[in-house]
Amino acid sequence: MNALNKMLGGRQGVVGLLILATLILVVFPLTLDAFRLNMVGKYLTYAFVAVGLVLCWGYGGILSLGQGVFFGLGGYCMAMFLKLEASDPESTKIQSTPGIPDFMDWNQITELPWLWVPFHSFTFTVMAVIVLPVLLALIIGVALFRRRVGDVYFSIVTQAIALILTVLIIGQQGLTGGINGITDLKTLLGWDIRSDSARLLLYFINAGLLFGCILFGKFILNSKLGRLLMAMRDKEERVRFSGYDVAAFKVFVYCVAACFSAIGGAMFALQVGFMSPSFVGIVPSIEMVIFAAVGGRMSLLGAVYGSLLVNYGKTYFSESFPELWLYLMGGLFIAVVMYFPNGLAGLWESHGRKWLSGVTRKPATVIASPAPGITPTPALADKKAASPLEIQP
Amino acid sequence: MTSPTGFQMNKPVLAIEGLTVSFDGFKAVDDLNLYIDRNEVRVVIGPNGAGKTTVLDLICGKTRATGGSIQFKDRELTKMNEYDIVRAGVGRKFQTPSIYDNLSVFENLEMSFPAGRSVFGALFFKRTQAVLERVNQVAADIFLGDLLQQQAGLLSHGQKQWLEIGMLLMQDPELLMLDEPVAGMSVSERAQTADLLNRISQGRSVLVIEHDMEFVKSIAHKVTVLHQGKVLAEGSMESVQNNPKVIEVYLGH
Numbered sequence: 001m002n003a004l005n006k007m008l009g010g011r012q013g014v015v016g017l018l019i020l021a022t023l024i025l026v027v028f029p030l031t032l033d034a035f036r037l038n039m040v041g042k043y044l045t046y047a048f049v050a051v052g053l054v055l056c057w058g059y060g061g062i063l064s065l066g067q068g069v070f071f072g073l074g075g076y077c078m079a080m081f082l083k084l085e086a087s088d089p090e091s092t093k094i095q096s097t098p099g100i101p102d103f104m105d106w107n108q109i110t111e112l113p114w115l116w117v118p119f120h121s122f123t124f125t126v127m128a129v130i131v132l133p134v135l136l137a138l139i140i141g142v143a144l145f146r147r148r149v150g151d152v153y154f155s156i157v158t159q160a161i162a163l164i165l166t167v168l169i170i171g172q173q174g175l176t177g178g179i180n181g182i183t184d185l186k187t188l189l190g191w192d193i194r195s196d197s198a199r200l201l202l203y204f205i206n207a208g209l210l211f212g213c214i215l216f217g218k219f220i221l222n223s224k225l226g227r228l229l230m231a232m233r234d235k236e237e238r239v240r241f242s243g244y245d246v247a248a249f250k251v252f253v254y255c256v257a258a259c260f261s262a263i264g265g266a267m268f269a270l271q272v273g274f275m276s277p278s279f280v281g282i283v284p285s286i287e288m289v290i291f292a293a294v295g296g297r298m299s300l301l302g303a304v305y306g307s308l309l310v311n312y313g314k315t316y317f318s319e320s321f322p323e324l325w326l327y328l329m330g331g332l333f334i335a336v337v338m339y340f341p342n343g344l345a346g347l348w349e350s351h352g353r354k355w356l357s358g359v360t361r362k363p364a365t366v367i368a369s370p371a372p373g374i375t376p377t378p379a380l381a382d383k384k385a386a387s388p389l390e391i392q393p
Numbered sequence: 394m395t396s397p398t399g400f401q402m403n404k405p406v407l408a409i410e411g412l413t414v415s416f417d418g419f420k421a422v423d424d425l426n427l428y429i430d431r432n433e434v435r436v437v438i439g440p441n442g443a444g445k446t447t448v449l450d451l452i453c454g455k456t457r458a459t460g461g462s463i464q465f466k467d468r469e470l471t472k473m474n475e476y477d478i479v480r481a482g483v484g485r486k487f488q489t490p491s492i493y494d495n496l497s498v499f500e501n502l503e504m505s506f507p508a509g510r511s512v513f514g515a516l517f518f519k520r521t522q523a524v525l526e527r528v529n530q531v532a533a534d535i536f537l538g539d540l541l542q543q544q545a546g547l548l549s550h551g552q553k554q555w556l557e558i559g560m561l562l563m564q565d566p567e568l569l570m571l572d573e574p575v576a577g578m579s580v581s582e583r584a585q586t587a588d589l590l591n592r593i594s595q596g597r598s599v600l601v602i603e604h605d606m607e608f609v610k611s612i613a614h615k616v617t618v619l620h621q622g623k624v625l626a627e628g629s630m631e632s633v634q635n636n637p638k639v640i641e642v643y644l645g646h
Binding site: 219224225227228230231234235237238240241242244245248249252 | 453455474475476479480484485487491492493494495496500503504505507509510511512515516517518557560564
């Protein structure tokens with residue numbers, strides 16, 4: 001119990017998690033209509049990517065500008081399965097080759113490509129959603145981190161990969177549906193995913209998976225591996241010359257981020273009912289970084305808020321002032337980077353908590369870290385020094 | 394503490410032979426031979442650009458040698474990974490204090506504890522009693538026993554130097570390499586550091602690069618003077634100080 005408490009980040013961590021859980025699991029489903037709730041569900045699929053970015057960028061210092069690749073791979077795997085189910089010979093009998101996806105028929109393809117065949121199996125699909133993106137991340141990670149490619153060079157390579165995959169998907173129209181993507185997804189194992197009740201259930205499954213990812217993220221950050229990530233970000237050489245294989249840790253956290261993104265992508269395909277290259281390329285990948293930056297790149301929960309808020313803003317503004325949205329988004333990113341480098345979560349830490357403790361008139365007993373320039377008095381330091389001596393049996 | 398037997402006493406723990414590294418034709422280290430015995434504190438001095446730091450870089454694998462060999466306990470270091478060299482028992486302190494500013498003193502020390510060094514080892518690493526005892530003991534050694542929960546970035550410069558030495562002690566290396574450990578320290582901190590080095594050099598070999606002659610005198614068993622990547626003189630502090638060649642290129646008249 002104590003260990004679990006520690007993993008969740010103490011009382012504060014539990015409270016933060018409960019507030020977010022209440023918002024997502026209770027408040028949204030009770031107050032929003034089916035259409036808006038489905039929209040929130042869509043926003044939350046981006047939150048998977050943002051949570052992954054907190055681990056890999058915020059803590060690990062690895063800025064990937066190509067997370068759309070993994071989101072896309074996860075999404076396409078799921079979409080391929082759903083598309084095959086939607087393309088049974090009965091409902092595609094007007095095609096010249098019934099039983100294959102409609103876009104293949106339009107591209108004069110007469111036989112299901114071998115790449116698609118395994119996606120008849122749901123088990124295979126679920127495995128592929130995770131394994132394929134993680135495998136790709138592993139290859140990219142090993143290739144780059146072993147050669148000590150880092151910082152901005154790594155970011156540029158990830159952008160190039162995002163571009164390559166987009167071009168590939170658009171170019172292979174018969175195989176992938178091209179620029180339109182894979183559309184008209186209808187049922188999952190015979191279950192109509194377009195009905196309101198199905199969407200409500202998918203919303204909760206999505207939220208459950210997201211909290212699973214957040215908890216796994218918390219587990220990583222509260223382990224020694226989490227501290228190592230921060231140490232590597234600060235002083236990579238020191239970590240290397242303390243006997244650690246730095247590249248292995250980078251590959252691991254990059255793969256975890258890829259895995260989270262892929263789950264998000266698969267849930268996107270299920271909830272939104274299509275998948276297209278417009279969620280794979282450079283622009284969506286950078287947008288996902290903005291979600292994490294706005295929410296706070298050092299906060300797993302902040303990343304979820306960031307995804308919700310920025311996407312809500314995007315929907316709101318692009319409904320009202322479509323031509324202004326891109327400028328607003330750019331301005332928002334610049335403002336966050338320049339004035340609030342720790343995003344909303346950072347603002348909350350520096351202002352919100354103080355305000356809250358003022359409101360509840362309770363003295364702030366827990367200080368996460370001493371403010372710069374203030375050295376704790378010996379008495380305080382002694383008291384604090386005692387805390388690591390607690391041992392969990 | 395292992396008490397070395399007579400047989401081992403004669404065999405140097407570190408044997409550098411014919412070591413050469415050239416950067417675009419410039420030989421920073423040129424056919425260097427250097428032997429360090431067990432339990433020896435060796436100080437390397439020399440003018441700027443003599444190749445002192447490069448020698449440490451070569452030993453710990455940060456720079457790859459162009460030629461020659463570095464034998465540490467009969468293992469050839471020039472072919473090994475950086476982390477394997479560390480795991481073999483070589484610890485190295487950098488010239489500027491290299492500590493993790495965002496972590497506490499406790500976490501900085503814990504990070505160097507030689508356990509949980511693989512990805513999954515780190516993920517499931519547990520703070521055992523052994524870890525706590527070791528951290529507390531080392532922290533007391535490096536005068537930071539009362540500051541375990543202090544964020545490392547807020548320590549004074551001298552304390553940061555000590556912390557990095559402490560991080561090396563956590564690894565319990567057989568060869569400890571320190572690059573200018575008292576740079577930027579006050580007079581009293583220098584005295585404390587000399588005391589610290591004399592204590593921690595028990596049972597291990599220490600290789601120190603230093604400019605401060607008072608400090609060198611207080612710790613060195615033997616001094617090596619490097620000049621243009623080669624050994625100019627080697628011996629006791631006294632013999633080196635009276636060596637005309639050393640006075641010419643380094644110590645001044």
